[in-house]
Amino acid sequence: MSDDSRVVLDYHQRTKHQLNGYAKGPASLDWDDQPNPFRRFEGCETLALPQPGADLACRFADLDHPETIPAQPPTLANLGLLLELAFGLSAWKQFGPDRWALRCNPSSGNLHPTEAYLLSTAPEVLAPGVYHYVSHDHLLERRCRFDTADLPAGLYVGLSSIHWREAWKYGERAFRYCQHDIGHALAALSYAAGCLGWNIELLSETGDAEIGAWLGLDRDSDFVADERETPDLFCRIDTGTGAEGEFSGPALSQALQSGEWFGVAKRLSGRHFYRWPIIDQVAEHTLKPTTPAERETWPTADLASPSHDQLASRLIRQRRSAQHFNGKSAPLPLADFYRILAALLPAAKPPFTAWNWPAQVHFVLFVHRVDGLEPGLYFLPRAADAADAIRPACSADYNWHRIDAPFDFYRLQAGNVRQAAKTLSCHQPIASDSAFSLGMLARFADNVSVEAWRYRRLFWECGLLGQILYLEAEAAGVRGTGIGCFFDDAVHGVLGLQDQTWQSLYHFTVGEPLDDNRLQTLPAYAHLARPAADADCKPD
Structure with a gap:
């Protein structure tokens, strides 16, 4: 193992949240000096782009078959x-x-x-x-x-x-x-x-x-x-x-x-x-x-239509991170749940058409309220060998019951897992009040040991999957939220994982949002009222 890989593994271990303490962070937040969220450069020509907000004819379901969308x-x-x-x-x-x-x-x-x-x-x-x-x-x-x-x-x-x-x-x-x-x-x-x-x-x-x-x-x-x-x-x-x-x-x-x-x-x-x-x-x-250049070839997508299909541009603009969920809402329809999970499997559609590497991240799901599916702990592999690879590393108490679904899907244990989901996600109710939450398990040590920079790539893959979850949740009429705060080794402990072969790198949760009526929502670009683009930067 290279020195680079050792440094990365040490960093990862050092920055884990534990049940008895969190990773090192600021003792207090200097709100008066919060970094400006918009970077600007002084001394540049500027080119004002045409007014934003236009819609396109493409619907969200059309993105399942991008070859049919006119350029x-x-x-x-x-x-x-x-x-x-x-x-x-x-x-x-x-x-x-x-x-x-x-x-x-x-x-x-x-x-x-x-x-x-x-x-x-x-x-x-x-x-x-x-x-x-x-x-x-x-x-x-x-x-x-x-x-x-x-x-x-x-x-x-x-x-x-x-x-x-x-x-x-x-x-x-x-x-x-x-x-x-x-x-x-x-x-x-x-x-x-x-x-x-x-x-x-x-x-x-x-x-x-x-x-x-x-x-x-x-x-x-x-x-x-x-x-x-x-x-x-x-x-x-x-x-x-x-x-x-x-x-x-x-x-x-x-x-x-x-x-x-x-x-x-x-x-x-x-x-x-x-x-x-x-x-x-x-x-x-x-x-x-x-x-060396790498390019994966993905199979054609085979997805059911989303239940709340609409113009893709509108769905993208309406995406939000839910802050609270209705813990007593109706169950998420099984068809919506399966559509969301199927969209996470590599296929010849966005965003996998922009991803060049084989799947290294898989899912452990805490299912709370999905119509027709027993609550419990589940596993969704994103590669053909993933279930066989991780099963021996997990607790022998899990039964790995194969679910009758359009893809490989396993129930590890039936029962109410809401409290476990909440506790593992830094005691956050968003992980337990949702329809389901999940952790993203990556093939970790083998990747980092081969090339230390793959550490970043594993997190990129998790973020890419998180974006799918965000948009698919909107297309199902619900909402999602990424969860970066979770107790790393406690998650591994629940699964029975003993070393760094597999690591949980990101959590996510999906459900019916509770809106805060105290907040006003204002248009994105109402503040733009400007003259035509700078002539110095027009196309040559």
């Missing part, structure tokens, strides 16, 4: 719509004098450490350059211009993380949550592209150093030291026109060497009272090198 033309308006549906604002909430934004891509604590960049080598759509997307203003900040004469036309999206935004609240465990959010963001981008009849191709062979250079994240003088961004993912937008040439990382790097860079990142916080050096350490030891 929209690659225009600036459609590019803006892609960014809005993936990373833009979905609403504002207000309680008394406090007002905060919600976004289409969810985030732990609504802190939003994920930043999105657009890179264009397609002058007929967008002047060549590197752009930072500002969701608050729905605009692009042009960070770099460069000559694309020797490059094929293409549009690319890069994702990065500002660890400080998350660590301000969550301390040492924040690195985990940043990786969750990257997975959510990738899935949100894939769904948004699917609505346009486009596809997101994850260029997973690229290394962090390459992405950092392409997005300008390696320019130390452009960032406050404690608020640096770390590169995560780089994707190509396939607009279905066939005009995109073959991507070449070395050619892009060479073109950018003569690029002209602009702008300096504005400070997000005035103070950084707490420091979490272990986050910088684990980030350093999980840097991804350039790797």
Whole structure:
């Protein structure tokens, strides 16, 4: 095992919540110095994107068969719509004098450490350059211009993380949550592209150093030291026109060497009272090198229609994280439950069309109220060998009763598991008042031992699955919530797991939400009233 892998395993163990104590975090929150959730750069040209809020004809059920969705033309308006549906604002909430934004891509604590960049080598759509997307203003900040004469036309999206935004609240465990959010963001981008009849191709062979250079994240003088961004993912937008040439990382790097860079990142916080050096350490030891290209082939999706099908763009914008659930609501219909679970299985549909690796994450479910299904503890494998692989590691008390379902599904133990779900999820009622909650079990030690950077990849996969759960819950007429706070080893103890071969990395819960009528909901972009786009940044 490499030193990198040992550091990662030590970090993971150190940042577990335990029944007798939580992972290290700030003793108090400096609310007056909460990081600005919107990064901006000073000294850049800006390009105001066309007004957001447009709807597309694509319905949510259409995304099960993306090949049937007509491709929209690659225009600036459609590019803006892609960014809005993936990373833009979905609403504002207000309680008394406090007002905060919600976004289409969810985030732990609504802190939003994920930043999105657009890179264009397609002058007929967008002047060549590197752009930072500002969701608050729905605009692009042009960070770099460069000559694309020797490059094929293409549009690319890069994702990065500002660890400080998350660590301000969550301390040492924040690195985990940043990786969750990257997975959510990738899935949100894939769904948004699917609505346009486009596809997101994850260029997973690229290394962090390459992405950092392409997005300008390696320019130390452009960032406050404690608020640096770390590169995560780089994707190509396939607009279905066939005009995109073959991507070449070395050619892009060479073109950018003569690029002209602009702008300096504005400070997000005035103070950084707490420091979490272990986050910088684990980030350093999980840097991804350039790797061989990987592409998985997924089977065609075979899903029943969602019970609350609607325009996909509207469903995406209405997604929320439920804060409370009705613990006495009617059971979730079995058909809806099976549709949600089936959507988690790899298939040739968003967001799996943007995911290049075999399934490493599987589910243990706490079923509370599903019509026609006995309450209890269940297991859903997402790969053919997963049940056989984990069964010997689990408690011998479980009976592994095969459920008559459209996929492999097992009941481990029947009975009321509401209190167990609540206790394991840091005593949160959202895990027990829902229709069901779940934990995501990853093949852990084997992955991290082979390549330390896979630690991040496991959390990305969990976040991607979480985004599926969010949207499928909305399509079932209910609501979901990601749960990052759970007692790691207590979860493993319930299952009888003894070592780090399998680890629970993320929890989630789905049910009928209870709305807080004290909160006002305001339109996402009512604050935008602006002139036409900056002429300096119009497509060349």
